[in-house]
Amino acid sequence: MNGIDLIRVLAVVAVTVSLILGIFLFTVSTRHKLGNVLLAAFILINGLDLSMLFLGQWLQQYPGALVLLITVSLLNNPVFYLYARSACDSDFRLRLVHLWHAVPFILINVELIPRFYLVEHGEKLDMLESYASIPELGWMIVIGNLQFVYYITAIFLVLKKYRKLYRENYADPAIITYRWLFQLVLVDTVAHSIVLAKDLLKLGNWGSWSNSLQLLVGINAVFILCWFVFKALYNPDLFRGVSFHLEPLRRQAVTAIDEQTQEKIDLLKTYMLEREPFLDPALTIQQLARQLKIPMKELSVLINLHLGQHFFDFVNGYRVRKAMELLRDDQQRERTVQEIFYEVGFNSKSSFNTAFKKLTNLTPRQYRNSAEAVD
Template sequence: MTEFLVSTGAMSALMCLLLAVFLLGSSGRLTRSNRYLAGFLILTGIDLVGLVGLILPVSVADGLAYRVPLAFFQMPFFYAYIVTVCLPGRQLKPHFAVALAVWAVVMMDMILRTGGWFPFWAEVALQVQFYGYLALSALALVRFQRALKQSRSASQSMQLRWLWSVIAVSFAAHALVLVRLIAVWQAWPVSWSALQLANGLLALGILCGLTLTALLRPDLFQALDPEDAAPPRSTLRPDAQEILAKRLRQYLATHRPYLEPELTLKALARRLGAGERDLSHVLNHHLGQHFFDFINAARIAHAMQLIREDGARLKTLIDIAYASGFNSKSSFNTAFKKHAGQTPSAFRSSQNPD
């Protein structure tokens, strides 16, 4: 068991390092996010090196204990990765400053008081930090989704599902770590080596999957540009709002811009010759809809018309989805049920009972 545990730790740490080096050498619009992800991987690799200490001399293994306080930097790097994908303008320095302060205090405690042992209070603080940063990461995604609804007609559901899955998997994986720690604290009759091995294998699988996905599917990590965020409040008078709302309806009826899958609030405002914040205010307050829902309502109306006309069912529902401006079947089904009150298949059956 010990040899297998050491081998797992060594392979996991090496994989983290190799993937981190690759990320640090990459370039492009996600360079900043890749660096934070690389930092998280390096710190995770350092943590996994502790498993190798099982076969090292006692003096060397004791020295490895001083790597443990570095774990306080892991979740700030994880959070920074999520935030720079979703909200690039967020200030992150305070998070790292706090982590540095806690690391310094824990190191002093280990050197002067506990003789190289990671103190119990620090272990508790580390667990609190982990779940706190998971909550902050989830909040960043919620804000990202709100901004998308204000400015974009495409849901980017694939990107959002991926980021939510990263948070969910991290939460589930850490539950095993927490079980191992509780087992040690409460002296449960379980195998410490087996739990450590499970942790190592799970960490290896998660980190490899996350990093390889980031490298092979960069489209899952499209950042929301700062200028696409919800614009500030408009100063349009009520009569001017009514005029702009009328122009908007006329433009949609004549030019059907909703058929463009990547239509944005900024692009539509430019075509109308209106300010982005004015158009956003008219949509949100005068018409009572986010840009995302307003455009999707027009798309669903168009799709319903196509279904009514397709009496012989020559078109598939996915063809109708694409022809209506949607870029995926899942987003089409979700929007159709929301705006039509039933699924596309049910609507088609009601229109063509035979």
């Protein structure tokens, strides 16, 4: 099997996987429907792009359809950004204003109507012989890369806000959505860099190098799509968004705490020790405010400003101290560390170890061994 045949086989595999995954995301019943639809659209657009590797020659019989499919790639970065917004922001909805993200795709195709779509079939075929005769396709590379820089920057800003709001309002140590999107952005950046290099070599008539990178694109696509599938299987809830209507607290110098504020802080600490709400791994600041019967904003100010901690760290501190108590208890010696961290509200070993070591400078196992040595 030569290199071209291998590229086509890999492309067929990648497109088949993308179709299956896309159809699944479109049809699966879930409360995260918008996020699923946008992720499916992102996957299918990439699948269409990859299908050119084995359908391109056949589609040359239909040059109008071929060029239209090529320009669809201009929707890739905008859809990825909208997916990131929907995954992070639980209040996000698609609105007419979001159509502006499709402006480059629309403008390119409007420009191509008189120059390409409306010309005779034979002239279209002649123009397809060289990218130079269709300058709009060259502009697409420039626009696509400018889009990529803009939207990746926008996604990082969304993730930055999401992470801050999450830490101020949620106590679940596993920020699955943030990690998933961060990994996805890195993977997409690598994949885009390879495609960019391939396109530049193609424009520069470096055919052999371009074909080699084409093979790498195919391998990369199969790997990424399989990674998508495994992620979906092992992390069925990748869409735990926070409301972007919440505003991050602005850090400010806090003067002396008045008597009324101190009473509320004491009430909060007593409640945490006696009622142990932190044992709920999905505890949020909204839930804790309802339990204490005080406004959420007021509770957020107490924890984030007066106690100088994010809600995330505040709750995990109580979880760690509860774990320390259990690890010291002689009657708990038969229990594993894993059983203990689940009991105190953590849902992953790595997040438990990180929080525990941050507070004690020891791993949970080291702490238990040191407690046994003292006894």
